[in-house]
Amino acid sequence: MESKEVPDIVVARLPLYLRALSALQDGGRPVTSSNEIAEWLGMTSAQVRKDLSYFGEFGKQGTGYSVAGLIERVRTILHIDHEWPVVVIGAGSIGRAIAHYSGFADRGFRVCGIFDADPLKVGMLISEHEVQPLDELTERVHRHAVRVAVLAVPGSAAQSVAELLVISGVRAILNYAPVNLHVPEDVRVENIDPVLHLQHMTYYM
Amino acid sequence: MESKEVPDIVVARLPLYLRALSALQDGGRPVTSSNEIAEWLGMTSAQVRKDLSYFGEFGKQGTGYSVAGLIERVRTILHIDHEWPVVVIGAGSIGRAIAHYSGFADRGFRVCGIFDADPLKVGMLISEHEVQPLDELTERVHRHAVRVAVLAVPGSAAQSVAELLVISGVRAILNYAPVNLHVPEDVRVENIDPVLHLQHMTYYM
Numbered sequence: 001m002e003s004k005e006v007p008d009i010v011v012a013r014l015p016l017y018l019r020a021l022s023a024l025q026d027g028g029r030p031v032t033s034s035n036e037i038a039e040w041l042g043m044t045s046a047q048v049r050k051d052l053s054y055f056g057e058f059g060k061q062g063t064g065y066s067v068a069g070l071i072e073r074v075r076t077i078l079h080i081d082h083e084w085p086v087v088v089i090g091a092g093s094i095g096r097a098i099a100h101y102s103g104f105a106d107r108g109f110r111v112c113g114i115f116d117a118d119p120l121k122v123g124m125l126i127s128e129h130e131v132q133p134l135d136e137l138t139e140r141v142h143r144h145a146v147r148v149a150v151l152a153v154p155g156s157a158a159q160s161v162a163e164l165l166v167i168s169g170v171r172a173i174l175n176y177a178p179v180n181l182h183v184p185e186d187v188r189v190e191n192i193d194p195v196l197h198l199q200h201m202t203y204y205m
Numbered sequence: 206m207e208s209k210e211v212p213d214i215v216v217a218r219l220p221l222y223l224r225a226l227s228a229l230q231d232g233g234r235p236v237t238s239s240n241e242i243a244e245w246l247g248m249t250s251a252q253v254r255k256d257l258s259y260f261g262e263f264g265k266q267g268t269g270y271s272v273a274g275l276i277e278r279v280r281t282i283l284h285i286d287h288e289w290p291v292v293v294i295g296a297g298s299i300g301r302a303i304a305h306y307s308g309f310a311d312r313g314f315r316v317c318g319i320f321d322a323d324p325l326k327v328g329m330l331i332s333e334h335e336v337q338p339l340d341e342l343t344e345r346v347h348r349h350a351v352r353v354a355v356l357a358v359p360g361s362a363a364q365s366v367a368e369l370l371v372i373s374g375v376r377a378i379l380n381y382a383p384v385n386l387h388v389p390e391d392v393r394v395e396n397i398d399p400v401l402h403l404q405h406m407t408y409y410m
Binding site: 009011012014015016018019020023040041042077078079080084086093094096097098100101103104107108109147148150171172174178179180182188190191192193194195196197198199200201202203204205 | 217224228245282291298305306314352355376379383385387396397400402405407409
């Protein structure tokens, strides 16, 4: 359904559309419009229509979009019409926050294991997960066909753990370590570093 | 120094350059090149040179960039040549992880207070901060001239707390709640929602 010519910036907005649509659905709204979605996201309705037009026809002229229908289409486009198992590496404060995060449910992801290199953390219960030793990571990733990982280890360990993840079959890494990872071209990395976002904002202040 | 015509996507990369440069400096490198920076970040050197050219001349032809000099320039451009006090709202698992986060030091930000609406959390010690009640937020923000906040409250509370922050004088909100905030035009919001990043990556898988 997607095309290779969709700009990445448009792809990056699809999860925001989905989040807004889910909020509308939770509020009991059966139908919405590009105007309404735009208002939710602080964009123009022309931009919303242009973004969605990359993926074909979504609504009927004059009747708006079916919220449930649009949610289903966007979920299919993002490949989250099924659930992805996710491993979390690092049982420190960030790893624990992720394991406790309630926002994964119904959004395409499910934490299936937490790993740490520290023997003192192995065996700890976090949410419903018992922390596993790092040397069981490869076997677990293989067994569950895990392709997605959250990396929440110290910066000094991040590159070597990333390499272990890649060897094990992971193809998408959400990196909380404040370092730039070097991975093969077919592996995607997104970085979450609060300081990057703060510095981006202070530029404008 | 900055110009209004700098594309936001270029501004967003400056913190990444700074992070790479700091790593080079920590490794003892006095001089670097656009090639080396590009390699660190998985970009092309032409892109690095083009990005930096928005902000004037940085290096001398053939001699590369002084790492310390470039760091200082980028810090000035991002307005982090001084330290911004930051309030954290929400003493749940995300707020605690942020308070414990060691990555703020020397990167322009310093947590100056943590607040929570829950009387059971008020008084808790997190890192070196005693959790304060939410009704002291406005006074604290005024007193310390705080302009930057991290919002780590449940989605249902996020909008009302954001409005309180804005009234108190905050102009940049890093939002961990999985909802879209509505704020005045002169207030910047960046969202950290791990699911948005995961969904962005699964599009390509």
